[in-house]
Amino acid sequence: MQQKLEALQKRLGYQFKNQNLIIEALTHKSSKQPYNNERLEFLGDAVLDLIVGEYLYHEFTEVAEGELSKLRASLVNEKSFEKLARLLHLGESIYISLAEENNNGREKPSLLSNAFEAIMGALYLEAGLETTRALAISLLEEAYPKIDMDAIFRDHKTTLQELTQAHFGVTPEYRLVRSFGPDHKKEFEIAVCVRGNDLALASGKSKKEAQQKAALLALEILKKEFQ
Structure with missing residues (x-):
């Protein structure tokens, strides 16, 4: 698993100083460890909401608040975060129970999305907002090369x-x-x-x-x- 952790951090372009933090971010509650990624997921969700909101504010200067909110909602959701998680091959690195493994847990959209949010929460705690913003926006632009108002209706x-x-x-x-x-x-x-x-x-x-x-x-x- 250590090799997969190293590979993930290379894809992230960031090496965690506190390896326990990234391990916690990748630990699903099914693994029955004394810790899991739910708290980091909560934090990451809030951080991503801010980052995407700020990004759209600067990118769409003529768009009204209501439409910006709809566009943000189309990007800050399980389906979108699952897509970003797959770009990082997060499923390979998640710690899950054998039962969850046998239930194809590494491919579950909710599990992947939650792990992505947790990774962003962990990154924010260790490296701060600027580093997290740069990585999140880079992934977002890779996943959605053309972000426009049509995304609201997709x-x-x-x-x-x-x-x-x-x-x-x-x-x-x-x-x-x-x-x-x-x-x-x-x-x-x-x-x-x-x-x-x-x-x-x-x-x-x-x-x-x-x-x-x-x-x-x-x-x-x-x-x-x-x-």
């Missing part, structure tokens, strides 16, 4: 379909409610329907945009129901 329809299929065994349906406005500036209003009920309504400059917005609203509604 994959919401797919995510909603996966959710409704898993919980209800059905796929969402999208219905054009109306179109309005002059031809050069037309807007489309779309309803998303699940099990015969209109779950959310949204409008956009294209049907595709309106569908994605409606899917996002529906996701937020369903996630509250499932909590």
